[in-house]
Amino acid sequence: MAEKAHTSSVYDRALQSIKENLLFAGALAEQAIQRAMTCLLERDSDLGRNVIDSDMQIDRLDEEIERKCLDVIALRQPVAKDLRFITTAIKINAHLERIGDMAANIAEKAIALNEEPQLKPYIDLPRMSDTAQQMIKKSLDALVREDCDLAEEVIKADEIVDSLNDQIFRELLTFMMEDPRTIHRALLIMQIAKNLERISDHATSIAVMIIYLVTGRNVRHRDKMEKTK
Amino acid sequence: MRTNDSIIQTKQVNFFYGTFKALIDVTMDFEKNKVTALIGPSGCGKSTLLRLLNRMNDLIDGTRVEGEVIFEGTNIYDTGIDPVDIRRRIGMVFQKPNPFPKTIFDNITYGPKLNGVRSKDAQETLVQQSLEQASLWEEVKDILNRSAMTLSGGQQQRLCIARALAMRPDVLLMDEPTSALDPISTAKIEELIAELKRNYTIIIVTHNMQQAARVSDYTGFFYLGKLIEFNPTEKLFTKPDEKQTEEYITGRFG
Numbered sequence A: 001m002a003e004k005a006h007t008s009s010v011y012d013r014a015l016q017s018i019k020e021n022l023l024f025a026g027a028l029a030e031q032a033i034q035r036a037m038t039c040l041l042e043r044d045s046d047l048g049r050n051v052i053d054s055d056m057q058i059d060r061l062d063e064e065i066e067r068k069c070l071d072v073i074a075l076r077q078p079v080a081k082d083l084r085f086i087t088t089a090i091k092i093n094a095h096l097e098r099i100g101d102m103a104a105n106i107a108e109k110a111i112a113l114n115e116e117p118q119l120k121p122y123i124d125l126p127r128m129s130d131t132a133q134q135m136i137k138k139s140l141d142a143l144v145r146e147d148c149d150l151a152e153e154v155i156k157a158d159e160i161v162d163s164l165n166d167q168i169f170r171e172l173l174t175f176m177m178e179d180p181r182t183i184h185r186a187l188l189i190m191q192i193a194k195n196l197e198r199i200s201d202h203a204t205s206i207a208v209m210i211i212y213l214v215t216g217r218n219v220r221h222r223d224k225m226e227k228t229k
Numbered sequence B: 001m002r003t004n005d006s007i008i009q010t011k012q013v014n015f016f017y018g019t020f021k022a023l024i025d026v027t028m029d030f031e032k033n034k035v036t037a038l039i040g041p042s043g044c045g046k047s048t049l050l051r052l053l054n055r056m057n058d059l060i061d062g063t064r065v066e067g068e069v070i071f072e073g074t075n076i077y078d079t080g081i082d083p084v085d086i087r088r089r090i091g092m093v094f095q096k097p098n099p100f101p102k103t104i105f106d107n108i109t110y111g112p113k114l115n116g117v118r119s120k121d122a123q124e125t126l127v128q129q130s131l132e133q134a135s136l137w138e139e140v141k142d143i144l145n146r147s148a149m150t151l152s153g154g155q156q157q158r159l160c161i162a163r164a165l166a167m168r169p170d171v172l173l174m175d176e177p178t179s180a181l182d183p184i185s186t187a188k189i190e191e192l193i194a195e196l197k198r199n200y201t202i203i204i205v206t207h208n209m210q211q212a213a214r215v216s217d218y219t220g221f222f223y224l225g226k227l228i229e230f231n232p233t234e235k236l237f238t239k240p241d242e243k244q245t246e247e248y249i250t251g252r253f254g
Helices: A009-041 A045-076 A080-114 A124-145 A148-178 A180-215 A222-228 B046-052 B083-089 B104-114 B120-133 B153-165 B183-196 B209-215 B233-238 B243-249
Strands: B006-017 B020-031 B035-039 B063-071 B090-093 B171-175 B201-205 B218-223 B226-232
Touching: A009 A045, A009 A080, A009 A124, A009 A180, A045 A080, A080 A124, A080 A180, A080 B233, A080 B243, A124 A148, A124 A180, A148 A180, B006 B046, B006 B201, B020 B046, B020 B201, B020 B226, B035 B046, B035 B209, B046 B171, B046 B201, B046 B218, B083 B090, B090 B153, B104 B120, B104 B153, B120 B153, B153 B171, B153 B183, B183 B201, B183 B209, B209 B233, B218 B233, B218 B243, B226 B233, B226 B243, B233 B243
Parallel strands: B035 B201, B035 B218, B090 B171, B171 B201
Antiparallel strands: B006 B020, B006 B063, B218 B226
């Protein structure tokens, strides 16, 4: 963190190591999505199996980060910024772990799709996945730099992913109506799109937590609240 | 800051030990029936402020107060105000338990007797009530004539609280009331503080920040004689307004 060091350097190192673990978990999650998508786009099922196997690494990291966070709470009774950081870290960790699971899920569907002829050229799907990966990367950059503007960019990007998901859904619907033999593949593609859409939701939640970390404000339900006004 | 139901207000208080200015322009508003904690590093002025609220600093030579301390509408530093009367209405409990070397019963009745409570019945009632309020009655009701010095440290501290309560004060000042006690006795005193705020206003100085967080409704952070931040406790410990507060409570200091 950019501020003064704790009088206790052990405490500082504990917080720092949680942050490093989170960044590592984030990098692994991003890579998993990248590989799962390559598995689909380049019809490389081996790579997909590799994604499914290496999800265990993210899971182990998830356990380690959670344990470290609980240790800090039990041993240090963190307050103020430190408390907000630990709360944020626990939540970000859970989001990254879910993202890992979803990447593995995408890989599974991609492997199934690779067994059959390609239904259509993939255009919106890679766009969705690029945006979602960017969102994860930016949200973790926002964590490192404690940058609320960057976090807001992530929150905004969620709309792009949502509308791409709608677009893909509509398009696949027409395929299925024209020819029922496409239903199996279309559903698999829809599930991939749905996973990407959920991934971008998780990245958005991470960004929301960064804003909480920096400002102490909770903007989680901001949109809903504004709509009801 | 808060005007509803305040019981003590300090207005631009400066305090000097000789030429040393120990408090600088402190303006604070203590709310009735709430617990206010004063925190800060050693020498920040928090205990000085606490003692100033019932004119305990008068007892130290070469001290001087500027500004006003308003207690129920009157400046307690006005001429003609009897400091003894102020101390009766604003009681104090100290860091180390300091019972008189007398019986438990006499410890409680010592002050009231000086104030004219003569009848044995009235004294007995007062002793029971005070000890009950201080959550000590059940432990000592059969040994009221034993010397207070035979009690444990935690019991002695609760006896001192009972002794202060016997004077029927409005405000209770506590200067590090648990720093000499073990965790169980500390927990009992903290529990007691939560009980007492129904009837009393409590102002507590503590070095234990977790304790301030646990027992208080409001917390004031002092540094180098100045009140840096004064906020509801949960606000101060989750998102303090001031960077200095943040650094102090998270342990990034010096």
